[in-house]
Amino acid sequence: MSVRRLAEEAVQPESFSFSRENTAWAKKRIAMYPAGRQQSAVIPLLMRAQEQDGWVSRATIESVAQMLDMPYIRVLEVATFYTQFQLQPVGTRAHIQVCGTTPCMLRGAEDIRAVCQKHIHAEPHHLNDDGTMSWEEVECAGACVNAPMVTIGFDTYEDLTPERFEEILIAFRDGDGDKVPTGPQNGRKFSAPLDGQITLLEDPAKAPPHQDRGHLEAEAKATKPGRKQKIDEEAAPAIKGPSGAGKVSEADAETAERKAAGPARRKPDQAARKGATGAESPAVEKTASETGEKTKTTSRAGKRQEAVATSAGTTPDSAPLFERPAGAADDLKLISGVGPVIERKLNDLGITQYAQVAAFTDAEVERVDAVLNFKGRVARDNWKGQAKALADGGVDEYVRVFGKKPR
Numbered sequence: 001m002s003v004r005r006l007a008e009e010a011v012q013p014e015s016f017s018f019s020r021e022n023t024a025w026a027k028k029r030i031a032m033y034p035a036g037r038q039q040s041a042v043i044p045l046l047m048r049a050q051e052q053d054g055w056v057s058r059a060t061i062e063s064v065a066q067m068l069d070m071p072y073i074r075v076l077e078v079a080t081f082y083t084q085f086q087l088q089p090v091g092t093r094a095h096i097q098v099c100g101t102t103p104c105m106l107r108g109a110e111d112i113r114a115v116c117q118k119h120i121h122a123e124p125h126h127l128n129d130d131g132t133m134s135w136e137e138v139e140c141a142g143a144c145v146n147a148p149m150v151t152i153g154f155d156t157y158e159d160l161t162p163e164r165f166e167e168i169l170i171a172f173r174d175g176d177g178d179k180v181p182t183g184p185q186n187g188r189k190f191s192a193p194l195d196g197q198i199t200l201l202e203d204p205a206k207a208p209p210h211q212d213r214g215h216l217e218a219e220a221k222a223t224k225p226g227r228k229q230k231i232d233e234e235a236a237p238a239i240k241g242p243s244g245a246g247k248v249s250e251a252d253a254e255t256a257e258r259k260a261a262g263p264a265r266r267k268p269d270q271a272a273r274k275g276a277t278g279a280e281s282p283a284v285e286k287t288a289s290e291t292g293e294k295t296k297t298t299s300r301a302g303k304r305q306e307a308v309a310t311s312a313g314t315t316p317d318s319a320p321l322f323e324r325p326a327g328a329a330d331d332l333k334l335i336s337g338v339g340p341v342i343e344r345k346l347n348d349l350g351i352t353q354y355a356q357v358a359a360f361t362d363a364e365v366e367r368v369d370a371v372l373n374f375k376g377r378v379a380r381d382n383w384k385g386q387a388k389a390l391a392d393g394g395v396d397e398y399v400r401v402f403g404k405k406p407r
Contacts, residue, residue: 004080006058007088016059022048026067038068042078046085054095055086083138088125091133094172096120097151101140107147111162113137119169133173145191146184152177159186321367322350330354334390334398334406337381345371357387 006012018026026045033040042064049060056079065075079085086095096116100109116135120128124136143149146158150165157168157180164185171180188194329352332343349371351357360368360378369375378384389401398406 004083004087006061006076006080007055011089012058014059016049016053016057016063018049018063019052022052030068039070039074042068042070042075043082046075046079050085054090054092055088089127089131089134091120091127091131093132093175094134094152094169094177096133096135096169096172097138097141098135099139099141099143099147099149099151100137101144103144104147104149108160108162109148112148112150112160112165115162115166115169119166119173128173133169143191155182157182157185159184159188161185321371322356322364324350325353325356327353330390332357334395335381335383335386336407337377337383342372354387354391357383358391360384 017023026041026048029044029048030038030041045064045067046056046060049064050056053060061075061079062072064070065072068075079087098104098109098113098116100113104112113135116124120126120133120135125134127134138151141149141151141156143156143158148160149156149158150160151157152172157165160168168177168180168185171177183190186194189197329347332338332346332351332354333340335354335357338346346352346357346368349368351368360383365378368378386398386402386406389398390406393400395406
């Protein structure tokens with residue numbers, strides 16, 4: 001950041017004072033802070049002073065320091081540190097802040113700056129001949145989608161062309177700035193697409209009435225998390241207690257459960273056999289359940305393997321997608337976009353040499369893309385062109401064609 005200094009003595013006013021309205025505002029602002037913390041109001045007071053006079057003078061700094069019982073140097077440090085404070089006189093009708101950050105620069109900010117240099121002054125922070133206009137270049141003003149743009153006062157003017165900005169500047173210079181519409185200057189609304197709005201096109205007033213959701217809300221309320229649901233005794237007879245029985249304590253319930261499970265724990269060989277009634281014991285039922293789950297898991301795993309094999313163009317008992325050629329395998333990793341993992345997948349498909357890749361048909365490219373689960377990769381990285389160069393003359397031919405070494 002460049003060194004920021006106060007304006008020359010020749011332009012410094014002899015004194016500064018807030019207007020009656022701003023004085024009342026400043027007193028309320030200072031009263032917001034606890035006793036001994038009034039210095040926290042230094043930035044708001046400096047901003048209010050700048051809004052009143054357009055810039056911050058030496059007299060302004062001294063006056064604010066006195067109001068807050070601060071050393072002059074402390075207020076000077078704040079005013080010179082923050083670039084939002086103007087330390088030089090600004091135009092009485094407009095001070096133009098031209099955004100010069102990357103998006104605006106790419107979209108023509110230099111041409112906007114040239115208009116300021118033409119009509120105001122060749123250098124920033126200087127007034128025009130009649131003192132009504134000034135300009136400066138600033139960092140991002142927050143309207144990158146609408147670049148290039150400028151800020152004048154509290155308003156932004158976006159989507160500018162040099163011709164349109166020149167019209168705006170002349171209007172402010174002539175005192176007609178209040179007639180210039182703010183925001184985008186190319187007809188679009190805010191940051192919407194240039195061709196018009198493409199979403200939320202329906203008129204809410206013409207939308208069909210909402211379906212009666214009374215019953216849905218009642219159901220949602222009945223099953224709200226944390227709410228105990230009423231259990232019908234017929235639906236759960238196992239928990240139905242004898243008439244007049246009190247609540248069973250947790251300790252009693254745990255004891256009963258332990259007694260019921262005792263035989264199975266003590267005699268697993270007996271628990272595994274059928275009882276006299278012919279019913280399966282709990283242990284047998286559990287074992288059958290686990291076996292069923294394992295069978296389901298194995299079945300699902302088999303289906304997943306079949307799906308993977310199918311996507312690769314093969315089945316568990318079929319040959320690879322491509323016929324593996326005779327001879328030594330080429331280093332497919334020399335093709336940009338092919339790493340060790342992809343090379344291994346290509347080899348599994350029967351692709352081991354550059355000539356195979358160079359001779360891909362459109363249908364084969366689609367099938368390879370499907371196996372790699374990356375549609376368009378073969379075409380995007382020009383695998384066929386790279387493979388042809390490597391097949392025709394190795395690395396030397398690749399360098400001749402592409403101007404660089406492979407990988």
